[in-house]
Amino acid sequence: MNDERLAVLIDADNVPYANVKEMLEEISKNGTPTIKRIYGDWTKPTLSGWKNVLLDNAITPIQQYSYTSGKNSSDSALIIDAMDILYSEKVNGFCIVSSDSDFTRLATRLREAGMTVIGIGEKKTPQPFISSCNKFIYIEILKVKEPVNEVASTRRKKTTTAENPLNKIDVKTIKLIEDSVDDLADESGWTFLGNLGNLISKKKPDFDPRNYGFTKLYPLIKHIGKFEIDERDTGVKNIRHIYLKLK
Numbered sequence: 001m002n003d004e005r006l007a008v009l010i011d012a013d014n015v016p017y018a019n020v021k022e023m024l025e026e027i028s029k030n031g032t033p034t035i036k037r038i039y040g041d042w043t044k045p046t047l048s049g050w051k052n053v054l055l056d057n058a059i060t061p062i063q064q065y066s067y068t069s070g071k072n073s074s075d076s077a078l079i080i081d082a083m084d085i086l087y088s089e090k091v092n093g094f095c096i097v098s099s100d101s102d103f104t105r106l107a108t109r110l111r112e113a114g115m116t117v118i119g120i121g122e123k124k125t126p127q128p129f130i131s132s133c134n135k136f137i138y139i140e141i142l143k144v145k146e147p148v149n150e151v152a153s154t155r156r157k158k159t160t161t162a163e164n165p166l167n168k169i170d171v172k173t174i175k176l177i178e179d180s181v182d183d184l185a186d187e188s189g190w191t192f193l194g195n196l197g198n199l200i201s202k203k204k205p206d207f208d209p210r211n212y213g214f215t216k217l218y219p220l221i222k223h224i225g226k227f228e229i230d231e232r233d234t235g236v237k238n239i240r241h242i243y244l245k246l247k
Contacts, residue, residue, distance in 0.1 A: 003032075004030070004031035004091075005032055005034045005090065005091045005093070006030065006031040006032060006093045006094065006095050007034070007082070007091045008095045009035075009037055009038075009095070009096055010059065011038075011039060011075065011097060011099075011100055012047050013047075013100075014098045014121070015139065016122075017049045019142050020053045020057055021053075021057060023097060023120055023142060024036075024057055026120070027095050030093075030095075030118055030135070031093055033095070034090065034091060035085060035090070036058060036059045037059065037061075037062050037078075037081065038050065038054065038059050038061050039081075040063075040064065041063070041064055041065055042063050062077060062078075062081070064077040075102045075103070082094060082106055082110065086113055091115075092115065093117065094107075094110050096119050096120075097121065098119075098129075099121035099125040100125075100129070101126035104128045104129045104132045105132075107119065107129065107133050108132045111132070111134065117133045117134050117135075118134060118137070119132075119133035119137070120137045120138075120139060121136070122140065123138055123140055125138075130205055130206045133205050134202075137206075141208065164213075165211065165213035166210075166211045167211045168212070169212050169220075169224065174224060176203060176207070177196075177221070180203065181196060181244060181246060183199060184196060188245075189245040190230065190243040190244070192242075193217065193218060193242040194242075218242060226247055227244040227245065227246060227247060228244060228246075229242065229243070230244070
């Protein structure tokens with residue numbers, strides 16, 4: 001997925017601007033953002049915070065006036081642009097940054113056309129939009145990098161993701177992992193960890209170890225404690241393949 005060219009389309013009305021740099025860094029892990037656009041009515045004072053970060057991150061603002069009170073015309077502009085980009089065949093995938101369920105049908109249509117669709121939004125994002133994406137990332141797990149001289153002063157005020165995870169490891173999460181391990185197991189019951197993460201993401205697009213306070217899947221698996229773990233040498237220095245099976 002890292003070689004994919006991505007169109008990043010941001011709904012300014014439904015996501016905060018504080019994590020823009022972290023969002024773009026996260027998107028870059030999944031591909032190259034060749035198109036970056038943000039939609040909103042820039043005459044509104046509520047969007048003034050966005051203006052300071054657009055130039056720094058090379059995001060093109062698209063002006064969309066709110067012709068009718070209570071109607072979000074930015075959604076329509078984003079959807080029209082997305083379809084134009086789809087038919088231009090300039091990208092392999094899309095990243096829709098919004099917490100709005102109005103983009104559910106758009107994400108579904110893009111996937112029907114063979115596009116990879118990544119969603120980024122807040123925890124309040126409705127489930128239909130999350131499920132319509134190949135992968136969904138919560139903004140809350142993207143850490144804002146603080147200046148060195150501010151870290152000490154804010155350490156007591158802020159808790160880390162590990163101390164205050166977005167989600168708790170519940171019975172459903174454990175069963176999801178157990179079922180996925182069983183689905184991928186070979187004749188002796190072992191499952192390669194590298195394949196496990198991909199399958200879980202297909203079943204649950206918003207699954208991310210960071211939601212539970214872990215940077216990677218392996219520490220999460222070890223924390224659950226329901227699996228036998230086998231670290232196998234690959235013949236390459238410092239590189240091992242990790243396999244696991246149910247106890």
